[in-house]
Amino acid sequence: MSELDSIDTAMLRILQQNGRISNAELAERVGLSPSACSRRLDILEKSGVISGYHAHLSQKALDYRMIAIVHISLSGQFAKTLAEFEAAVKLCPNVLVCYLMSGEYDYILRVAAKDLADYERIHRDWLSALPHVVKINSSFALREIIDRPNVGV
Amino acid sequence: MSELDSIDTAMLRILQQNGRISNAELAERVGLSPSACSRRLDILEKSGVISGYHAHLSQKALDYRMIAIVHISLSGQFAKTLAEFEAAVKLCPNVLVCYLMSGEYDYILRVAAKDLADYERIHRDWLSALPHVVKINSSFALREIIDRPNVGV
DNA sequence: ACCGTCTTCGCAAGGACATTGCGCGTGACT
DNA sequence: AGTCACGCGCAATGTCCTTGCGAAGACGGT
Numbered sequence: 001m002s003e004l005d006s007i008d009t010a011m012l013r014i015l016q017q018n019g020r021i022s023n024a025e026l027a028e029r030v031g032l033s034p035s036a037c038s039r040r041l042d043i044l045e046k047s048g049v050i051s052g053y054h055a056h057l058s059q060k061a062l063d064y065r066m067i068a069i070v071h072i073s074l075s076g077q078f079a080k081t082l083a084e085f086e087a088a089v090k091l092c093p094n095v096l097v098c099y100l101m102s103g104e105y106d107y108i109l110r111v112a113a114k115d116l117a118d119y120e121r122i123h124r125d126w127l128s129a130l131p132h133v134v135k136i137n138s139s140f141a142l143r144e145i146i147d148r149p150n151v152g153v
Numbered sequence: 154m155s156e157l158d159s160i161d162t163a164m165l166r167i168l169q170q171n172g173r174i175s176n177a178e179l180a181e182r183v184g185l186s187p188s189a190c191s192r193r194l195d196i197l198e199k200s201g202v203i204s205g206y207h208a209h210l211s212q213k214a215l216d217y218r219m220i221a222i223v224h225i226s227l228s229g230q231f232a233k234t235l236a237e238f239e240a241a242v243k244l245c246p247n248v249l250v251c252y253l254m255s256g257e258y259d260y261i262l263r264v265a266a267k268d269l270a271d272y273e274r275i276h277r278d279w280l281s282a283l284p285h286v287v288k289i290n291s292s293f294a295l296r297e298i299i300d301r302p303n304v305g306v
Numbered sequence: 307a308c309c310g311t312c313t314t315c316g317c318a319a320g321g322a323c324a325t326t327g328c329g330c331g332t333g334a335c336t
Numbered sequence: 337a338g339t340c341a342c343g344c345g346c347a348a349t350g351t352c353c354t355t356g357c358g359a360a361g362a363c364g365g366t
Contacts, residue, residue: 020206
């Protein structure tokens with residue numbers, strides 16, 4: 001993919017906020033004809049700049065209401081150690097987010113569970129089984145204050 | 154909104170994974186006519202069960218590449234203290250996620266910044282100005298391992 | 307300067323899609 | 337039994353998406 005010009009970034013900004021906008025309206029808002037806009041959108045999708053579109057559900061509609069934040073320390077920082085841990089953590093479907101971090105802990109995870117019993121199962125069957133882990137620290141979200149998909153939306 | 158039946162939840166599950174699916178295909182996959190599906194979708198959107206649709210962009214396409222995880226402790230747990238903090242934190246557009254937490258810290262924030270200089274500005278102008286804060290601890294994401302919008306996708 | 311190439315545009319057409327009104331069937335409640 | 341409310345499918349209409357096509361502009365080599 002070549003560089004993104006100002007029209008591409010305008011399209012992306014709009015689609016971040018309204019992923020189901022029609023091509024016709026998107027075209028009008030960025031000042032293109034529908035055909036040109038459709039072709040650009042096709043390129044953005046096929047090149048992977050846009051990795052997908054997702055409906056955002058209100059929390060009450062979700063089966064997975066409980067959010068845990070999990071801090072994890074490994075036994076070392078060797079590349080092989082990190083790679084093995086990362087390959088394993090990717091397999092757990094309840095892990096929504098995982099970052100390699102600076103600071104006290106090596107990784108931070110955002111884990112979704114249906115309830116406390118479900119989290120206990122996830123902790124036992126998945127998190128405890130991750131390789132090279134020497135410390136796991138789970139905290140639970142008591143209330144969601146903000147959950148924005150993108151900056152400034 | 155009344156209860157969600159199995160067709161509604163099937164629609165939601167599909168839309169979580171593919172927010173730009175056509176109504177015709179969605180109808181076929183849940184076993185409804187396009188008209189019935191369109192009417193159900195309208196209800197789900199208007200009632201707020203679906204709060205929006207968003208394009209998910211690859212990290213390289215984003216202006217905001219840097220993710221900071223910020224732990225915050227307040228000077229007390231009084232309802233008024235929490236409410237004032239929450240009202241203030243909601244105003245910062247760079248805060249993507251904010252949870253009231255159990256455990257050592259009161260709040261955990263996910264903050265997006267363009268670069269370190271941008272984060273320094275956010276920290277100075279927004280985070281330091283939040284009321285009742287007694288401790289702020291910022292960590293930075295070195296690498297993104299997982300970023301799923303939903304469970305099991 | 308000229309010409310070939312490459313890119314991206316707008317226009318137009320045909321096919322697909324979304325939406326709305328309408329009538330029917332089902333189940334609950336009187 | 338009658339009535340009412342609800343949700344469905346069908347059909348029609350208007351809108352939208354996509355693709356082929358030709359033109360305009362950018363760029364580089366001769």
